Amino acid sequence: MTTTAxxxxxxxxxxxxxxxxxxxxxxxxxxxxxxxxxxxxxxWQGRPYVGDEAREVDGFVWECRGCDTRGGYGxxxxxYLPSERGEATxxxxxxxxxxxxxxxxxx
Ligand SMILES: [Zn+2]
Numbered sequence: 001m002t003t004t005a006x007x008x009x010x011x012x013x014x015x016x017x018x019x020x021x022x023x024x025x026x027x028x029x030x031x032x033x034x035x036x037x038x039x040x041x042x043x044w045q046g047r048p049y050v051g052d053e054a055r056e057v058d059g060f061v062w063e064c065r066g067c068d069t070r071g072g073y074g075x076x077x078x079x080y081l082p083s084e085r086g087e088a089t090x091x092x093x094x095x096x097x098x099x100x101x102x103x104x105x106x107x
Pocket of ligand 1: 067095
């Protein structure tokens with residue numbers, strides 16, 4: 001009797017350095033929680049506190065390699081602030097729990 005690998009699951013041969021956490025959706029595609037450097041006027045206290053000057057921070061986004069959705073905070077999907085890693089993690093995991101897109105073929 002032969003055993004086959006999990007059908008449709010594509011394991012990356014490398015793990016990009018900016019990927020913090022990787023989830024697998026229902027179709028076998030990766031949903032990656034990624035660090036993202038961006039400029040914001042939110043203070044170190046986070047939302048809704050806005051300062052006068054913009055500052056550069058290392059926040060988070062998530063990307064689904066199946067349906068090509070990029071997740072971020074709110075309607076505009078701006079990157080999550082450094083203090084919002086928990087929200088970013090929960091959103092990435094929630095997407096992976098519901099998304100059925102299969103991985104795109106690699107060439
Ligand atoms: Zn997806």
